[in-house]
Amino acid sequence: MGISKEEVLHVAHLARLEFSEEEVELFTTQLADILDYVAQLNELDTSKIEPTYHAVPMSNVFRKDEVKPSSPVEDVLANAPERENGFFVVPKVIK
């Protein structure tokens, strides 16, 4: 199996994580170990086995299409670092 340093950096970027050089080295080794460990499962023939979509053997959990009160807007905005007229304010995301 194994994983390259570039792949580790790519995954880190997707998760918006920054690592030091040492951490990247360490995680590359550790992730490779994990992948190798899980790869043992490939030794099994699962071609005739139904995939497990969910750990709980259940299906069709529904709610009715009914409106219930939403949260007070004060609660919704409670953790907002910045707000204005009921909106969350974020750094501009388009040029």
Place this chain on the structure above:
Amino acid sequence: MQFEAVIGLEVHAQLTTASKIFCSCSTAFGAAPNTHVCEVCMAAPGTLPVLNKKVVDYAIKLALATNATIHPVAVFARKNYFYPDLPKGYQISQYDLPIATGGYIQIEVGSQTKRIRLVRIHMEEDAGKLIHDEHRPVSFVDFNRTGVPLLEIVSEPDIRSPEEAVAYLKKLRAILRYLEICDGNMEEGSLRCDANISIRPLGSKELGTKVELKNMNSFKHVQRALEYEIRRQTALYLDGKEIIQETRLFDVEKGVTVSMRGKEEAHDYRYFPDPDLVPLKVDDQWVEDIRQTLPELPDVKKERFMKEYGLPAYDAEIIISSRHLAEFFEACVKIFPKPKIVSNWIMTEVLRELNREGKEIHETKLTPELFTELLKLLEDNVISSTAAKKVFSEVYKTGKRPAQIVEEQGLRQESDEETLRAICQKLVKEHPKEVEKYRSGKKGVIGFFVGQVMRETKGKANPKVVNKLLTELLESE
């Protein structure tokens, strides 16, 4: 060198459920920002999404209406990306096990019927809305739209022109509206369309590099954006330049597409089954129950209108574009059984008013009773066709009875031969020079006499009768 476009469309249809797809917040449009939001919308730790059953019902409806294959097991997946309109850091969507695949939508191209095949139909949640400040470097986030249910409908790249793309969208919208699962309003964003487009030399089987187009929020924009993109790609091709695979936004003001720089990094969504939601199983009974609720769909109605009422394909396609208009047409034909006259008037006068106001027929004061009364007045020569148009706009505006308008405005046409003959005789006597001209072969002079009769009668004379009487008088001697 001739080129052809290869176009596939990705449409997002907002469903008209009362509540969101995974929580009980309202989906109503236009509320104050962040007032239709709860812990589930905001991804508060410890909350769990629970699927709205009606969303599945609606997805099954559309799948049946487009002849798609409904899958017995469907699974929701997380599509991971960071953007401020997405509180969870992922959108709950469907990936390798969507509710339906395949199927097709039928469109009219010239006089031919063409099937545009579908890749898939899947359910997902909408994201929030961002408003960008004009002056400051900030954006405002409203999460009311977060979690509003969407159906994503992906077509195969079977579309060959901007016209076909618009025809496909119109038909899809008609189906969604017939099913009453989406209001289909592109301007308000309840129906959204992205396009993948490439070009290739006519006759080539290979696909060119495709470009994704976004931000087209009306049929007209879709048409213009695709037309522009075909010109742009053709010019690049002929100059021997490379067409870059990228996402481009349609600039409505300038009528051009612009590269969306900064988003060029290839998407890496790392889809995986959402452990918060259990699999969805749809059995035959459920599908059958939904099938029973389906209305007569646009294509079937069109066929029937052509067969039952003898309408040309063109007329039928226009009339069935709206379920309400089709119902209006049928109600009219029941009272006034001349389908072609009814459809002619609907396609001209009625649709002109509806399009001008952006309304559907049932939202106006025009009823089948009023409309057919008007057509009857015209048919019986009580009013002229010019007067009929005048009466029509009055009926449309006020909802008054046509007969009443005719009386009030003195629009009744004079068709009585005795009355008109007397006027004609008088005029012929008064204008011997013109009579001579006519008799020496200048038949066009009859127009002069018709004009005189109209002046005498203040435009109320039935021109057909006048013409007949004048010809008789002038020819005899």
